[in-house]
Amino acid sequence: MVPLEWYIWLATAVFAIGVAGFLTRRNIIIMFMSIELMLNAVNISLISFSYYLQDLRGHILSFFVITVAAAEAAIGLAIIISLFRNKATVHADEMNEMKG
Amino acid sequence: MLPQVLFLYFAFAIVALSLAVITRKNPVHSVIFMLVLFFHIAALYLTLNAEFLAAIQIIVYAGAILVLFLFVVLMLNLKEEVTEHRYISLWAVGVLLSIAISAIFLMTLSSIPLGAKGVFSPDVIASETHTVALGKLLYTEFLYPFEIASVILLVAIVGAVVLAKKRLKS
Numbered sequence: 489m490v491p492l493e494w495y496i497w498l499a500t501a502v503f504a505i506g507v508a509g510f511l512t513r514r515n516i517i518i519m520f521m522s523i524e525l526m527l528n529a530v531n532i533s534l535i536s537f538s539y540y541l542q543d544l545r546g547h548i549l550s551f552f553v554i555t556v557a558a559a560e561a562a563i564g565l566a567i568i569i570s571l572f573r574n575k576a577t578v579h580a581d582e583m584n585e586m587k588g
Numbered sequence: 589m590l591p592q593v594l595f596l597y598f599a600f601a602i603v604a605l606s607l608a609v610i611t612r613k614n615p616v617h618s619v620i621f622m623l624v625l626f627f628h629i630a631a632l633y634l635t636l637n638a639e640f641l642a643a644i645q646i647i648v649y650a651g652a653i654l655v656l657f658l659f660v661v662l663m664l665n666l667k668e669e670v671t672e673h674r675y676i677s678l679w680a681v682g683v684l685l686s687i688a689i690s691a692i693f694l695m696t697l698s699s700i701p702l703g704a705k706g707v708f709s710p711d712v713i714a715s716e717t718h719t720v721a722l723g724k725l726l727y728t729e730f731l732y733p734f735e736i737a738s739v740i741l742l743v744a745i746v747g748a749v750v751l752a753k754k755r756l757k758s
Contacts, residue, residue, distance in 0.1 A: 490595045490635075496697055498599045502606050504690035509610030511682025512675045517615050517661055521622055524653065525606055528629055531641075539636040543706030544713075547638055547722055548730050554641075554648050555737045559744030561653045565660045566751035572664050573754075581676055 495536035503529035514579045615661045626650045640719045
């Protein structure tokens with residue numbers, strides 16, 4: 489039987505890779521895919537905890553995470569399309585209209 | 589022995605594929621690596637007795653979300669993107685932050701109190717199948733969150749149409 493810690497290590501590694509990709513890439517589409525990576529890491533940890541605690545509520549929670557990820561992908565890609573229509577770039581560091 | 593070997597294969601493949609996703613220059617390559625990654629994650633769910641979620645992972649993530657990504661990548665003209673810098677100039681800060689976050693996770697790992705075990709042991713799930721058990725729980729205890737999820741999806745449909753449509757000249 490695989491120990492629970494291994495799954496948590498894997499989820500942590502994938503989450504860290506997602507954070508690194510989100511913070512370092514310039515392409516906004518890849519940044520968006522990094523968010524999906526982080527959501528998947530959370531799903532792995534939820535399902536492994538659920539398996540080791542013999543409870544299905546983690547599965548339900550990851551089901552909702554997948555639902556929200558689908559909604560988020562639709563909205564986010566629509567935002568990217570309208571951004572590209574206005575600015576003709578997908579580089580996050582060239583979008584500085586807000587002067588933040 | 590076999591579960592460990594399988595897990596190690598999937599773990600190394602998942603980590604290598606996610607590294608490939610965030611380092612490729614061409615976004616189309618990233619999307620293809622992500623597709624393979626999602627299949628591996630679905631197989632990992634199968635080793636955790638979550639076959640319904642493995643199917644959902646392939647149908648929703650690989651079938652719907654990634655196709656959406658691929659459409660957007662192909663729709664936007666990214667010819668100059670492939671030749672320019674991939675990373676921001678402060679990329680070291682991002683890598684350092686992600687290492688710090690994972691260090692915090694791993695330090696707290698030893699102090700997680702695991703609660704009492706629930707009633708859904710592998711034998712129970714095997715006797716009434718995972719999909720039936722999940723559906724019973726979803727439509728009784730989690731009925732209101734389920735309805736809220738459907739409203740979220742409706743908002744996403746309307747929002748995506750409103751955001752992405754061409755502005756009409758009036």
